[in-house]
Amino acid sequence: MPHPTVVIDGDVSSVPCRSILPMLCAAALTLVVVVVASAAAAQETATTIPEVDAIFAPWDEPGSPGCALGVVEDGELAYERGYGFANLDWDIPIATDTVFYVGSVSKQFTAAAIALLAQDGAIDLGDDIREYFPEMPEYERPIAVRNLVHHTSGLRDIYTLMALAGIRIEDVFTDEQAIALIAAQRETNSAPGDEYLYSNSGYFLLAQLVERVSGKPLREFAEEKIFAPLGMSDTHFHDQLGHIIERRAISYQPGGGNRGQGAGVGDFRVSYLGNFDKVGAGGLYTTVRDLLLWDRNFYTGDVGGATFLDLIHSRGLLTDGEQLTYAFGLTIDDYRGLRTVSHGGSMMGFKAAYLQFPEQRFSVIATCNLGPINPMSLAQRVADIYLEDRLAPPETRRPGGRSGSAPAASGPFTSDELAALAGTYYSDELDVTYELTAEGDQLRLRLRNTPPRLLRKFDNGEARAGSWRLTFEHDADGMVSGFTINAGRVTNIRFHRR
Secondary structure (H helix, E strand, O other), rough: EEEEOOEEEEEEEEEHHHHHHHHHHHHHHHHHHHHHHHHOOOOOOOOOOHHHHHHHHOOOOOOOOEEEEEEOOOOOEEEEEEEEEEEOOEEEEEEOOOOEEEEEHHHHHHHHHHHHHHHHHOOOOOOHHOOOEEEEEEEEOOOOOHHHHHOOOOOEEEEHHHHOOOOHHHHOOOHHHHHHHOOOOOEEEEEEEOOOOOOHHHHHHHHHHHHHOOOOOHHHHHHHHHHHOOOOOEEEOOOOOOOOOOOOOOOEOOOOOOOOOOOOOOOEEEEEOOOOOOOOOOEEOOOOHHHHHHHHHHHHHOOOOOHHHHHHOOOEOOOOOOOEEOOOEEEEEEEEEEEEEEEEEOOOEEEEEEEEEEHHOOOEEEEEEOOOOOOOHHHHHHHHOOOOOOOOOOOOOOOOOOOOOOOOOOOOOHHHHHHHHHHEEOOOOOOEEEEEEEEOOEEEEEOOEEEEEEEEEOOOOOOEEEEEEEHHHHHHHHHHEEEEEEOOOOOOOEEEEO
C-alpha cells in the first residue's frame, strides 16, 4: 500500500506524522482509512461468492494486475468486484469504475454508430465504400459498407500491414497514413462477400466513414448519440493523445524481472502504449459500470429503438448464402445450449470480454490488464456458476488434432539456396524493403524497426519467419525473382527482387 499520507482541507500531504500533533495525525489517518475503505466497499457487492472469487484468485493478490468483474441480472449488477491492481507503481486496486482499454469490444460501438446513420438514412449499407473513400482502388467487385461491418470486405488488416511494413504500433502514425496504406493494396485477400476474414481495416474505415458523413469524429458522434444518452460518463473513443483519463488502468505482461525489488511487486512489466490513438477497430476506454448501461440498452432500446436493436443483431451473409455468426461488432452464437451475444478484446496487455445471455437477461463483463488472461473463458466460467441449472452439459472434446498434416521444417538451407535467396526485395504496396541475409547456414529477414527474423525452410517449398509464410517466385531462367507473403489476415503481398 502507499506510504501513509495526511489529508488537510482536501489536500493530500506526505508530511510525516511525527511533525504534526499526535492527536491530529491519528484523526487524519483514521479519516483516510475510512474514506479509502468506503470507496473500496462501494466497488464490491456486500456478500461475496467464493465460487466466483476462486476463478479470479490467481490475480487477487498484492503486486498483481487483474480484472474488474460485473455480473448482470435483469439490468442490475448482481455481483461486482475488482481483483488485483490497476497500477502497480502506486498500488491502486482495480474496481468496477476503473477505466480500461477494451480493444475490439469497441467494434460494437463503431458498428452502432453506423447503424444509427443507416437508420437515419444518412448512409445505405449497400453503398460502395468508394462513395465515401474515392482514394480506394476500384477492385473487381465493389466493397459495400455492410462488408466492412461483417468482416467480408477482403481488405487486408491494417495492423498486420503495419507490422509487415515495419511500422510499430507505438509509432506516431496518422489516420491519413493509415488510409493511404489500406488504399495502396492493389488486391483484396478474397473477393468482397465471398469469405469471412476478420479485418481491423474495415472497422478503422467505418470510424472514418462516420466522420466523413456526419462531419464529427467518431469520438464526438458516439458521445452525442450513444454515451451521453445512456449516462456512460467514463466511456470515450481515445483519439487525442494528451487526454487525461481519471482512474485509468495500466496494462502489463509477465516477465518484468521485478521480484525481490520491493514488497508486493510481482514479475511483471508495463505493456502500455499511451500514444496509440486509432479508433474504430479499437480505441475505446470504458468501465464495467458503464458497460452495464450499454447492456441495459439491448433490452430497453433507449438509444435507437427496436429497429436499431434488430439491425445490430443482423448477421452477415456470404455471396453463397451462408449466414455468419458475426453481426454488428457482435457475435451471435450459443454457449452450452443457450443463445449468446458477445465480443472479446485484446490490445497491449489489456483484455476484455462482454458475454450476454439475452433470453436469461444475464451478462458477464470482464475487463483485465494482464496479457495472458483470457477473460472470455473466465466469463464463461462465471456463467457456469449462475446458469448451472439451465446450461446443457459441456461438450466432451475428442482427443486428436486437426485432420491432415501440416508442412514440417525440412532442415537448414543449403549453401546454393542461401546464395540464390539472399538479396534485396521491395514491395510497393507496403513501400518497404526487406533484406534476406545469409549468416552461416541460416537465412534472416531484416526490415526497419524490427528485430531480424530467422527464416526456416519447410518441405512444401515455403520459408517461414515466425507466422509469415514466404513463397518464392522464379523467372524464366530459374533465378529467384521475388516472393509473396501470407501473414494470417494479410495474404499474397508481393515483393520484387532489386
